[in-house]
Amino acid sequence: xxxxxxxxxxxxxxxxxxxxxxxxxxxxxxxxxxxxxxxxxxxxxxxxxxxxxxxxxxxxxxxxxxxxxxxxxxxxxxxxxxxxxxxxxxxxxxxxxxxxxxxxxxxxxxxxxxxxxxxxxxxxxxxxxxxxxxxxxxxxxxxxxxxxxxxxxxxxxxxxxxxxxxxxxxxxxxxxxxxxxxxxxxxxxxxxxxxxxxxxxxxxxxxxxxxxxxxxxxxxxxxxxxxxxxxxxxxxxxxxxxxxxxxxxxxxxxxxxxxxxxxxxxxxxxxxxxxxxxxxxxxxxxxxxxxxxxxxxxxxxxxxxxxxxxxxxxxxxxxxxxxxxxxxxxxxxxxxxxxxxxxxxxxxxxxxxxxxxxxxxxxxxxxxxxxxxxxxxxxxxxxxxxxxxxxxxxxxxxxxxxxxxxxxxxxxxxxxxxxxxxxxxxxxxxxxx
Amino acid sequence: xxxxxxxxxxxxxxxxxxxxxxxxxxxxxxxxxxxxxxxxxxxxxxxxxxxxxxxxxxxxxxxxxxxxxxxxxxxxxxxxxxxxxxxxxxxxxxxxxxxxxxxxxxxxxxxxxxxxxxxxxxxxxxxxxxxxxxxxxxxxxxxxxxxxxxxxxxxxxxxxxxxxxxxxxxxxxxxxxxxxxxxxxxxxxxxxxxxxxxxxxxxx
Numbered sequence: 001x002x003x004x005x006x007x008x009x010x011x012x013x014x015x016x017x018x019x020x021x022x023x024x025x026x027x028x029x030x031x032x033x034x035x036x037x038x039x040x041x042x043x044x045x046x047x048x049x050x051x052x053x054x055x056x057x058x059x060x061x062x063x064x065x066x067x068x069x070x071x072x073x074x075x076x077x078x079x080x081x082x083x084x085x086x087x088x089x090x091x092x093x094x095x096x097x098x099x100x101x102x103x104x105x106x107x108x109x110x111x112x113x114x115x116x117x118x119x120x121x122x123x124x125x126x127x128x129x130x131x132x133x134x135x136x137x138x139x140x141x142x143x144x145x146x147x148x149x150x151x152x153x154x155x156x157x158x159x160x161x162x163x164x165x166x167x168x169x170x171x172x173x174x175x176x177x178x179x180x181x182x183x184x185x186x187x188x189x190x191x192x193x194x195x196x197x198x199x200x201x202x203x204x205x206x207x208x209x210x211x212x213x214x215x216x217x218x219x220x221x222x223x224x225x226x227x228x229x230x231x232x233x234x235x236x237x238x239x240x241x242x243x244x245x246x247x248x249x250x251x252x253x254x255x256x257x258x259x260x261x262x263x264x265x266x267x268x269x270x271x272x273x274x275x276x277x278x279x280x281x282x283x284x285x286x287x288x289x290x291x292x293x294x295x296x297x298x299x300x301x302x303x304x305x306x307x308x309x310x311x312x313x314x315x316x317x318x319x320x321x322x323x324x325x326x327x328x329x330x331x332x333x334x335x336x337x338x339x340x341x342x343x344x345x346x347x348x349x350x351x352x353x354x355x356x357x358x359x360x361x362x363x364x365x366x367x368x369x370x371x372x373x374x375x376x377x378x379x380x381x382x383x384x385x386x387x388x389x390x391x392x393x394x395x396x397x398x399x400x401x402x403x404x405x406x407x408x409x410x411x412x413x414x415x416x417x418x419x420x421x422x423x424x425x426x427x428x429x430x431x432x433x
Numbered sequence: 434x435x436x437x438x439x440x441x442x443x444x445x446x447x448x449x450x451x452x453x454x455x456x457x458x459x460x461x462x463x464x465x466x467x468x469x470x471x472x473x474x475x476x477x478x479x480x481x482x483x484x485x486x487x488x489x490x491x492x493x494x495x496x497x498x499x500x501x502x503x504x505x506x507x508x509x510x511x512x513x514x515x516x517x518x519x520x521x522x523x524x525x526x527x528x529x530x531x532x533x534x535x536x537x538x539x540x541x542x543x544x545x546x547x548x549x550x551x552x553x554x555x556x557x558x559x560x561x562x563x564x565x566x567x568x569x570x571x572x573x574x575x576x577x578x579x580x581x582x583x584x585x586x587x588x589x590x591x592x593x594x595x596x597x598x599x600x601x602x603x604x605x606x607x608x609x610x611x612x613x614x615x616x617x618x619x620x621x622x623x624x625x626x627x628x629x630x631x632x633x634x635x636x637x
Contacts, residue, residue: 432574
């Protein structure tokens, strides 16, 4: 870029009327490109005239792959779409399958799903705030955010065995109930003394729910920390206020959803407006911005931290007092337990059929959407009655957001492009699919 | 929920009577099928009229019906499916328009909803459906210089070409794929007694 500017200056000195626009290639390997975004920027000096995102570098044809696998086999692909909000993607997938099968999900499973959806929302927003602040110049935020992500990923691990790609939700419920014992750091460490180990394990003495509750007690304090660092920070405001402004009308036109839409002042949240799972039984508020700039979207997401925390606490209370099944007992769709399989012939047959062939979906089509941390994440199935989807379409919020990039950065400086990428919360797993 | 969409369906039928071919409500969702000649006028009305007010195009995708039901499909091969959402009235609708095999063409709705831009590019890229009136119909997800439309049913899952570095020529080359196509789980369509009406009592 420096050479380009220099050339322009040199040329400009020789002949002022020469073409002033030049093209700048941003990415695909750029730390602020959040993955593999290649932006072709047409610039007039340091001002963006046109931005043309080139995507598809992470295209894995998930939708085509799903057409060759039975439904449960495609479920782990969902984790790999938006790989920072794994369980929310799974939720959309299982909702679509359950809608078509007409399957009843046990209430406890729905609460567990909602709780993990909100844990996922916090996970996602933590990565977002860390990366966004890092792009804009506040390095500390990144370290803060990853400190909390560690705890939440331990929750993922405790419940599913995987820290990121959980594959925990299944059509008909969740894979298993919450563990009674939170896994602890073990034994004699070379790096930690016995006292230190004890301190590390302090909040892991009880069940997973105790651990999460302990987290929800601490978390509002952490959010306050982020806010002291950023909200009134002069540099942060200079970089975010009035950057990437979207009016409500334009945001709707461009198909923006989630915090991107709410930042522009549209009160729209699927959890409230078209409630799924048990969101209609929970008490929470929807934060809305006014100006539609990056700063408002930041404030919206910060408030979502607090609201998610609130939802998690309500779920913990409910889950403590209401034991029950977490998986539908319809064994044509859900696998029977291992103990049943060892005793009953029929259970063994069910398991064999489910693994080797999967379940068949009735003919038809359905679309199910969830309020994903980034916006509306939807799964559209077309089924011809087979055990595999005939067509699966993933409606990824990031795809629509990135399409609005051009409009959002026009007339801004090059450095603001980084802010806009950050505020859009782009993850390429879902954009490219 | 279903009742609401039944009402919406009759409202749509009343308003567009001759311009649409079918409406059905399934799983609490309303699907409207319409011929491509009327797509733009119906879409504009759906966006602007107060009783519909679909201000958002949530999704647009292509579907290839070539192998549908293991070859029982007799209609046109491709379809373009639009998912609309009204934030104001809090309802959704799905539009589907069928397009034929040779040179599938359909009018672009970019002028009605700007979010159609990338969705139409995607459907063009993956299915080869041409959106007339789209100002910049380029490939979007596949590689620069990609040949074919990968989501068509006659495009193999493993693709046609693979890429590798050739040490002799000192550059990256394309060559025909070396992996064998394989099918781990056979595709079966079963008449599942669970979904037949009326549902059998007790046994599942």
